[in-house]
Amino acid sequence: MRRGLILGLLLLLIITAGWWFLFMSSKSGEISEFNDQRDAARIEQSTLESRRNQLAALAAKEGDYLLGISEVQASIPATPDGAALIEDINNLAETTGIDLLSFSPGVPGQSAVEGLVEIQMTMTFEAPYFKVLSFLFALEELERLVRVDQISVTSTILEDGTNLLSTSLNASAFSQSELIPATATTEVAP
Numbered sequence: 001m002r003r004g005l006i007l008g009l010l011l012l013l014i015i016t017a018g019w020w021f022l023f024m025s026s027k028s029g030e031i032s033e034f035n036d037q038r039d040a041a042r043i044e045q046s047t048l049e050s051r052r053n054q055l056a057a058l059a060a061k062e063g064d065y066l067l068g069i070s071e072v073q074a075s076i077p078a079t080p081d082g083a084a085l086i087e088d089i090n091n092l093a094e095t096t097g098i099d100l101l102s103f104s105p106g107v108p109g110q111s112a113v114e115g116l117v118e119i120q121m122t123m124t125f126e127a128p129y130f131k132v133l134s135f136l137f138a139l140e141e142l143e144r145l146v147r148v149d150q151i152s153v154t155s156t157i158l159e160d161g162t163n164l165l166s167t168s169l170n171a172s173a174f175s176q177s178e179l180i181p182a183t184a185t186t187e188v189a190p
């Protein structure tokens with residue numbers, strides 16, 4: 001009887017092993033492939049959820065971005081209006097107390113930004129440190145968009161101990177169109 005029990009267990013073990021090799025071994029490759037696909041899908045899901053969260057954060061700030069864009073657009077006049085630009089810079093110099101030695105606005109020209117005209121400006125002025133700083137802050141707060149391209153400062157100590165800064169500044173102001181519109185060409189009938 002013991003032999004029968006041992007043979008029965010041995011036969012059961014052989015049948016189980018045969019079943020495993022015939023049916024399950026082919027399925028284990030499929031299971032492994034399925035697990036790889038599942039892991040890839042989880043990674044993609046995580047990436048997509050992260051991207052969705054980023055887009056939701058951008059959508060929440062959309063109003064702020066639109067407000068910023070409208071503020072920038074409002075600071076770019078329709079025409080270069082060189083006289084107003086000169087007046088604005090002279091008023092800034094006067095209100096901040098700097099000695100504007102020279103101011104040379106250039107001829108309006110094409111900007112690197114499509115649809116904008118750029119007016120390059122060069123100015124030199126002298127003033128103590130805090131007045132120069134005040135002028136630069138006032139230039140930043142100007143109603144017109146001005147970009148400072150280059151600034152160089154030389155310091156001189158006066159006899160009374162005042163630190164006088166000689167400043168050279170290259171900047172650009174922008175407008176949306178040329179001062180003089182391009183002339184339209186029309187054909188004249190012979």
